[in-house]
Amino acid sequence: MSQHTWGILVDAFPKLLKYLVNVTVPLTVLSFALAIVIAVIVALIQYANIKGLKQICRFYIWVVRGTPVLVQLYLIFYGLPKLGLVLDAFPCAVLVFGFNEAAYMAESVRGSLESVSKGQLEAGQCVGMNYLQIMWHIVLPQAFRVAFPALSNSLISLTKETSLAASITVMEMFRQAQVINGRVYQPIGLYTEVALVYLLLCTVLTAVQHWGERRLGSYGTKPEDPGFFGRLFGRRKGGAAV
């Protein structure tokens, strides 16, 4: 790589970081926060089998999972103004990513709720607890432990997905890379660089997931923990590859 190219990439780095911190991360965090609220509500409605609302939830999941998120972005950003509803690009992206990821997460959460055995609920009833107490003390904590890896998956996937917001004029990290590339034309270098920044970010999230899983505890069901790097490279403590 020439001195010149290297200089361009070094120059670009702080700019990319700026948009990472100012746009990509807030976009991810807000979308994920919205998604988790929707997902939990949608999952609980199905778990509690609330007639009518449950069908609406199934319909929502069917439509959102069955259509590309890029198309959803275009439809909301370019389509809604035709109906007189104009949204800025950033909130528009938050809404679309939030509702989109929530459809997947709702299924993870529902599966986790259903993974808690019926006997746990019955035992709760028999010691005199009511439905909300059973949900709060027994079902939700157990379900959350099960859902956590899947929800971490969603967060990591969402982080990278936010790059699609570039297509509806949100100036986030990937769009910034495109803009710089338009000036200097270094597609291999710049897009590799931006890919590495996403990789770095997702590595941090993977570490957070690992830390979270340890904090959540396994209620005495798991043996020795292989550690973050052990897990990353598929090794158990003691060094043998799995």
Next chain:
Amino acid sequence: MMLEAKNVHKSFDGKMILKGIDVTVNKGDVVAILGPSGSGKTTLLRCLNFLERADEGTLTFDDTQVDLHHVSKRDIAAIRKKTAFVFQNYNLFQNKTVLDNVTLGLTSARGMKKDKAREKAIKALERVGMADRLDSYPAQLSGGQQQRVAIARGLASDPEIIYFDEPTSALDPELIGEVLSVMRSLAEEGMTMLVVTHEMEFARNVSNTVLFMEDGVVIEHAPTKEFFNAPKSERAREFVHRILSREE
């Protein structure tokens, strides 16, 4: 009379499992519900504690009389607070320690202060010999230990009656004894118990009444000695004979 259920009916998918069962339990009774698999013993027990909603029947518990089908949530809650249920597969709360398993029903459902609940829980756990494992999780205990904690969970709320649904059926043979001996000591202390079991030894030596069921009907309801020594019905005679011959 503490508990009287009359004419309990229950079907699953059109198949009638309980065809009009009557049960009476007096204070201090240990009633063994016996009978071949599929006779409806477990379903009966679950109906009495509303884990299954019976199609028909009445339940009188102390002074409260309810229709087993059209029972209100309030009545269910009130009756459940006076009873305890021990499951075949223990159903300890997997996310709670031994101590929390026992205190949760006291603190959350009965609004008891933490300190007092802890005190009661430890007393109950001492009775089943599990007070040295307060901080263990269910997954770290053997089946027999889990079942003893489950019994302590029931005892902690001072129930008037404990329902046991095949409490030793999921246990390895060498672990059955520890659970049965806890149950025997409860019976000796005068606890009222309704026990679905396949442990004939236990039924014979500990219970004072036998309820023999087959195909959703009570075939014989008799004092234990009478049932084992001189069963009245043909089916009960066969049942007892088969068991006695197996033991020899």
